[in-house]
Amino acid sequence: MGGVTTRPVLASRLRGFGASIFAEMTALAVSTGSVNLGQGFPDYDGPAEVLRIAQEQIAAGANQYPPGTGQPDLRAAICEHQKRFWGMDLDPDTDVLVTMGATEAIAGALLGILDAGDEVIVFEPLFDTYAACVSLAGAVLVPVTLRPDAAGRFCFDPADLRRAVTPRTRMILLNSPHNPTGTVFTPGELQAVADTAVEHDLIVVSDEVYEHLTFDGLAHTPIATLDGMAGRTVTVSSGGKSFNTTGWKIGWACGPAPLVNAVRMAKQLFTFAGGTPFQPAIAAGLRLPDSYFSSLAADLQAKRDVLRDALAHAGLRPYASSGTYFVTADVRGRRADGDGTEFCRQMPAGCGVVAIPAGVLYSPANAAEGRHIVRFAFCKQMPTIEEAARRLAAWK
Ligand SMILES: Cc1ncc(COP(=O)(O)O)c(C=O)c1O
Numbered sequence: 001m002g003g004v005t006t007r008p009v010l011a012s013r014l015r016g017f018g019a020s021i022f023a024e025m026t027a028l029a030v031s032t033g034s035v036n037l038g039q040g041f042p043d044y045d046g047p048a049e050v051l052r053i054a055q056e057q058i059a060a061g062a063n064q065y066p067p068g069t070g071q072p073d074l075r076a077a078i079c080e081h082q083k084r085f086w087g088m089d090l091d092p093d094t095d096v097l098v099t100m101g102a103t104e105a106i107a108g109a110l111l112g113i114l115d116a117g118d119e120v121i122v123f124e125p126l127f128d129t130y131a132a133c134v135s136l137a138g139a140v141l142v143p144v145t146l147r148p149d150a151a152g153r154f155c156f157d158p159a160d161l162r163r164a165v166t167p168r169t170r171m172i173l174l175n176s177p178h179n180p181t182g183t184v185f186t187p188g189e190l191q192a193v194a195d196t197a198v199e200h201d202l203i204v205v206s207d208e209v210y211e212h213l214t215f216d217g218l219a220h221t222p223i224a225t226l227d228g229m230a231g232r233t234v235t236v237s238s239g240g241k242s243f244n245t246t247g248w249k250i251g252w253a254c255g256p257a258p259l260v261n262a263v264r265m266a267k268q269l270f271t272f273a274g275g276t277p278f279q280p281a282i283a284a285g286l287r288l289p290d291s292y293f294s295s296l297a298a299d300l301q302a303k304r305d306v307l308r309d310a311l312a313h314a315g316l317r318p319y320a321s322s323g324t325y326f327v328t329a330d331v332r333g334r335r336a337d338g339d340g341t342e343f344c345r346q347m348p349a350g351c352g353v354v355a356i357p358a359g360v361l362y363s364p365a366n367a368a369e370g371r372h373i374v375r376f377a378f379c380k381q382m383p384t385i386e387e388a389a390r391r392l393a394a395w396k
Helices: 020-032 048-059 072-086 101-113 128-136 158-164 187-199 257-270 278-286 290-313 340-351 364-370 382-393
Strands: 096-100 119-124 140-145 169-175 203-207 233-238 250-254 326-330 373-377
Touching: 020 340, 048 278, 072 096, 072 250, 072 278, 096 101, 096 257, 101 128, 101 169, 101 203, 101 233, 101 250, 101 257, 119 128, 119 364, 128 140, 140 158, 140 364, 158 187, 169 187, 187 203, 233 257, 250 257, 250 278, 290 326, 290 382, 340 373
Parallel strands: 119 140, 119 169, 169 203, 203 233
Antiparallel strands: 096 250, 233 250, 326 373
16 A cells, blocks of 8 residues: 555556657647647548538437447448549458557557567658557567658658568558658559568558548559559558548558458457447548548648748748648758757747657657658648748748
8 A cells, every 4th residue: 555666667668659749849839829730630620411420420329339340331431432542342341440540450450460570661750659569569660761852752762672671571561641751652662662562472551541632633542452462451541631530530451351350359459449420420421522532632732832831931941742731841941950859849939830850750770860850730720821821931
């Protein structure tokens, strides 16, 4: 009674993974009254029909556990969507698993497929849960760094990808459109990844949560649609980004039955199932006409343009972003030492805008690569983006 444990509490597999900079920047945004372009969630709602269905479902008593693999109608809607947009043929009974967001699908794929010591190739900068999940699986993360080309578009050197493969490589974890750089992998880049996967018999986990958020006429291509890839790819997405419902956490994993089953084996130990009233709502969202999806992207593209121009005028060189919610920028035009973390700490006082330093999205050994890069989110209402632009323009 009353004793306080003195041994370290956090499992060693989780040490060193923190979200402290995100929390710090959010707190700073609140305390300084800044425009918060740090966090990647929309400050506007999803389609009225989608919201209405969730409300009706709750009122109608759809409040108990759903089936562990997801409601049949949502699984059917996911298959229809994958066929309509990407030409993929999936069996709703065996090839689709509904998860609590893409986050759970990714965690399930890594923990359900990887053994201790397996190596996972990941393009960095990387989404923050990837490294921790690889560690939880007892696996080893092997980063391949994306670097800006002459036009400011982040891309990888195919030689780096080839060099990253060893006899222990089991998986490539891909994310396109890519957070935080906004890179939409080209067909040629995807082919290089696919060739590597086929040559070395690797599994690909493809995080496609921004599948509908591509700009400038660029099209998203699921890597599973490339020759030789359907049988070795777990495609992951969620309704959060496509329907501005990030808090609902309705995601999915699709692919060949044995891979989806491995994800399910892990997933059933995390949440088993959830989100009953939201599942029919996301099913309706997935069946919205093409025009809904194209206007979603066009709206974000306009916001990207306003923010990108404002960053450039403020002396923050923006890199190219062709998709997602994000644009990155080089702080060295305003801060000669290139310290993106300190820059982000000072920017709220300087101009009343908050961003996230991208250095935290690199593996520790390569953090220097991203030291001067900061990430801004433009998934905010246009008046919010315009206010940020005004503040950046007035910044002395
Ligand atoms: C690349 C990427 N993957 C996955 C997620 C998480 O998706 P969900 O909210 O559906 O779990 C995000 C959210 O920011 C993301 O940016």
